[in-house]
Amino acid sequence: MPDSVKESRVDNAYERLKQEILSNRMPAGFQATEPEIALMLGMSRTPVREALIRLEADGLVQIIPRRGVRVLPIRFEDMREIYQILTALEPEAAASIAASKPSRETLEPLYVATEDMARAIEDGDREAWARADDRFHRDLIGLNANKRLNSMVMTLFDQAHRARMFTLPLRDMPVRSTQDHREILDEMLAGNSETVRKMFHSHRTCAAEELLTILDKFRQTQF
Structure with a gap:
C-alpha cells in the first residue's frame, strides 16, 4: 500500500474518532477494544491503531494494554x-x-x-x-x-x-x-x-x- 494511501486512511480514522469523542457520541468513560472500533468504522485495525495513538497524544483517550481504549473524562x-x-x-x-x-x-x-x-x-x-x-x-x-x-x-x-x-x-x-x-x-x-x-x-x-x-x-x- 502506498504511504499516501495509508496516511489518508489514518487521517480519516483519526478525524472520525475525534468527532465521535468531541460530540460526546463516544462519551467520557466509553471503552472498546481495537477490533470493536475498527468494526464500528468499517476499517482495518492498522489505521485505527495509529489514529488511537494520535488521539492519546491529544489527551482525549487512554490506550490500555490488552483492554483497548478508554475515552478520558473531563476533569x-x-x-x-x-x-x-x-x-x-x-x-x-x-x-x-x-x-x-x-x-x-x-x-x-x-x-x-x-x-x-x-x-x-x-x-x-x-x-x-x-x-x-x-x-x-x-x-x-x-x-x-x-x-x-x-x-x-x-x-x-x-x-x-x-x-x-x-x-x-x-x-x-x-x-x-x-x-x-x-x-x-x-x-x-x-x-x-x-x-x-x-x-x-x-x-x-x-x-x-x-x-x-x-x-x-x-x-x-x-x-
Whole structure:
C-alpha cells in the first residue's frame, strides 16, 4: 500500500474518532477494544491503531494494554490547566496578528463568525453560537505566524471542546462574549496590538472563570 494511501486512511480514522469523542457520541468513560472500533468504522485495525495513538497524544483517550481504549473524562483540574495556558497563549497570538496590520479582507472570516454569533443569539440557538465561536478562535489562530504555538493551541481547543459543550446550556446567553469579539476585531484591524493583548486576556479570563465555576459544581462527576 502506498504511504499516501495509508496516511489518508489514518487521517480519516483519526478525524472520525475525534468527532465521535468531541460530540460526546463516544462519551467520557466509553471503552472498546481495537477490533470493536475498527468494526464500528468499517476499517482495518492498522489505521485505527495509529489514529488511537494520535488521539492519546491529544489527551482525549487512554490506550490500555490488552483492554483497548478508554475515552478520558473531563476533569476540573485538567480544564483549569488548559485555560491557564490558553489565557497565556491566545492573547499573544491575537496581539501578533494585530501587529502585522491585517487588512479587513484578512480578518473577514472572523467578522463573519462574529455576525453568525450575533444571529445565533437572536435566534436563541446556543449550539449555533458555539460553532461560530469555535470557528472564530480557530480561524484567528490560523492567521498567526507561529506554527508551533498554533499547534499547541489547537490541541488545547480540542481538549476543552467537550467541557465547553457540557457547560453551554448552563451559561447565560453569551451576549457580552459576542461583543468582546467585535471590539477585539476592531482593535486588531486598527493594529493596536497591546490593546488587543489586554482585551483578549480579559476575554479569556472571564470565559475560563465562568466555565470553571460550572465545572466545579460537578467536580465529582465523570462526564
